[in-house]
Amino acid sequence: MKPHVVVYKKLPEHLLQRLEAECEVTLFDRITQDNRADFLAALKTAHGMIGASLPITNEMLEGAPQLKIASTISVGVDNFDLDYFRRRGLMLAHTPGVLTEATADTIFALILSTARRVVELAEYVKAGRWKGSIGEAQFGVNVHGKTLGLIGMGRIGSAVARRAHHGFGMPILYHNRRPDPEAERELGARYVSQDELLAQADFVCVMLPLNADTERLIGAREFALMKRSAIFINASRGRIVDEAALIAALQDKTLYGAGLDVFEVEPLPAESPLLQLPNVVALPHIGSATHETRLAMAELAVSNLLAGLRGEPVPHLAV
Secondary structure, three states, X not given: OOOEEEEOOOOOHHHHHXXXXXXXXXXXXXXXXXXXXXXXXXXXXXXXXXXXXXXXXHHHHHOOOOOOEEEEOOOOOOOXXXXXXXXXXXXXXXXXXXXXXXXXXXXXXXXXHHHOOHXXXXXXXXXXXXXXXXXXXXXXXXXXXXXXXXXXXXXXXXXXXXXHHHHHOOOEEEEOOOOOHHHHHHHOOEEOOHHHHHHHOOEEEEOOOOOOOOOOOEOHHHHHHOOOOOEEEEOOOHHHEOHHHHHHHHHOOOOOEEXXXXXXXXXXXXXXXXXXXXXXXXXXXXXXXXXXXXXXXXXXXXXXXXXXXXXXXXXXXXX
């Protein structure tokens, strides 16, 4: 008898066919209020589940007594209670590695577009306001040679550091759970305390997973430590930052600007003050959103799921 798999995010047709060759598949392109009851009913007989962008609660999983593995099409696993998975002996697979370069590209796009005011000035041109040579009111700031501070030096942090060092001649400061000798040797990165990083960096990039230790790690105290000329970048998780404190720092010009791909609430509400601030570049959580990367993530997630269902070693287990 084939194992039953619940899919809760649209998959490319060839990957769906790959699943259907080995599994009975119940497919939901996405979960809404209209199909949530059907989704929960399908979980009752599921041996595996695969998808993304949906908080999977313990209550949902309690209704899935036959479940063996959940495979998320993401590197982040903050939509799951990892302690629950450990207690119950469930496997949770994720997709690290394949999104590293695309996400690092997005982070550097935020650095450049915020420093050089690309979005703001593109709108200035489109609005027909460009009447002659621009003046100081439209100037940005240099990126080349400025100090980059990375809070977190995992795969994505290292990829950003490579771009900064080799492409832009940027001195690199980093704070991590432990020093990274390779980054220090190859990129000239310097390990410092978080407070020292905040005080010295011209660009502060948060590169951390969301968990109990990192939630609201960056707040009013941390923004007060930063240079008034500094730019804050976050493409990790919104809840790592106290968003109200960030807004206050930007409004008071304690910070020069911010480039953000993630927010406390997503999609970002239309009434958010962040949307009214000219010194903010806000993106719709596009860190890994390229055709090539999203396909690679889905392929890896399917491989993870099928390995777990076959009883084979799972390539990338978070739990």
